[in-house]
Amino acid sequence: MESPRIGIIGGSGLYRMEGLTELQELHLDTPYGPCSDALMQGLLGGVPVVFLARHGRSHHLIPSQVPFRANLHALKQLGVQYVLSVSAVGSLREEMAPLDLVLPDQFIDMTRLRPGSFFGDGAVAHVSLADPLCPVLRQTVAQAWADLNDSAVRLHEGGTYVCIEGPAFSTRAESHWYRSMGASIIGMTNMPEARLAREAEIAYATLALVTDWDCWRANQACVTAEMAIANLQQNAQRAQTLVTQVVKRLAQRWPASPAHTALSSALVTPPAAMPEATRARLAPLLARVAAERGG
Numbered sequence: 001m002e003s004p005r006i007g008i009i010g011g012s013g014l015y016r017m018e019g020l021t022e023l024q025e026l027h028l029d030t031p032y033g034p035c036s037d038a039l040m041q042g043l044l045g046g047v048p049v050v051f052l053a054r055h056g057r058s059h060h061l062i063p064s065q066v067p068f069r070a071n072l073h074a075l076k077q078l079g080v081q082y083v084l085s086v087s088a089v090g091s092l093r094e095e096m097a098p099l100d101l102v103l104p105d106q107f108i109d110m111t112r113l114r115p116g117s118f119f120g121d122g123a124v125a126h127v128s129l130a131d132p133l134c135p136v137l138r139q140t141v142a143q144a145w146a147d148l149n150d151s152a153v154r155l156h157e158g159g160t161y162v163c164i165e166g167p168a169f170s171t172r173a174e175s176h177w178y179r180s181m182g183a184s185i186i187g188m189t190n191m192p193e194a195r196l197a198r199e200a201e202i203a204y205a206t207l208a209l210v211t212d213w214d215c216w217r218a219n220q221a222c223v224t225a226e227m228a229i230a231n232l233q234q235n236a237q238r239a240q241t242l243v244t245q246v247v248k249r250l251a252q253r254w255p256a257s258p259a260h261t262a263l264s265s266a267l268v269t270p271p272a273a274m275p276e277a278t279r280a281r282l283a284p285l286l287a288r289v290a291a292e293r294g295g
């Protein structure tokens with residue numbers, strides 16, 4: 001099988017990808033330790049993809065324990081150029097109801113306890129995160145959604161995902177505060193995942209599935225994990241159908257993304273000047289930019 005260019009990271013309630021054929025379970029070694037779980041490589045609609053359950057297939061990792069760097073490093077090692085994250089989120093906006101889909105275009109990162117970068121240890125890069133979600137991949141998801149002509153739920157294009165540390169849900173005061181900041185949806189996982197994807201020159205987009213109203217809305221039950229997972233599972237089939245259509249669309253022309261050359265303007269330290277151990281650790285991430293700079 002060709003190496004997969006597309007990675008799918010499944011969040012709460014999405015622990016496996018239906019329709020994967022020729023399935024192979026991969027256990028890759030990374031300088032950051034093991035991934036959340038085995039990488040499930042197979043064909044989706046005839047296209048090679050790799051699926052990873054973010055919290056593990058038995059959902060045993062809290063958001064702060066997800067090995068985000070190992071996950072992205074392993075996907076990069078496999079040759080992944082596009083990552084689609086499927087995530088359960090709470091709604092912070094009246095117009096985004098449970099079971100709606102959202103394609104966020106911004107993040108506010110409120111996490112505190114997670115290693116947030118591949119860089120350091122003698123290697124400096126400052127990637128741009130002005131547009132943290134890939135516009136090309138987001139557009140592909142929107143087009144795939146239009147192909148499906150599914151009028152049962154709405155897809156909202158755009159919105160700001162605030163990422164909290166968790167694992168507890170927000171206080172009511174925090175929920176109102178995030179609303180006042182302009183956040184549209186709330187989750188616990190997409191940062192630093194999206195930032196690491198950018199550092200690895202992987203185009204990243206999130207298909208957010210609204211599962212609840214968090215706790216800001218009057219006369220509405222506050223979010224529980226049980227509620228979020230049950231509502232996600234109601235929409236899991238729809239998410240899988242949409243992901244399959246996105247994969248088919250991507251494979252038609254493998255669109256270039258600005259993320260694919262993110263390090264060209266970001267990498268400050270010449271690879272030759274990095275300590276050898278750092279250079280080895282970052283090898284899959286630096287190969288393209290090092291070649292561009294003449295080795």
Ligand SMILES: CSC[C@H]1O[C@H](OP(=O)(O)O)[C@H](O)[C@@H]1O
Pocket residue numbers: 010011012013054055063086087088089166187188189190224225228229
């Ligand atoms: C089980 S509800 C809270 C949990 O769900 C979301 O996870 P994911 O983004 O992986 O779908 C949220 O971020 C929390 O981790």
Ligand SMILES: Nc1ncnc2[nH]cnc12
Pocket residue numbers: 088089090091164169170186187188211212213214215223228
């Ligand atoms: N309300 C919420 N807050 C944080 N993460 C969530 N995931 C699903 N719903 C959530």
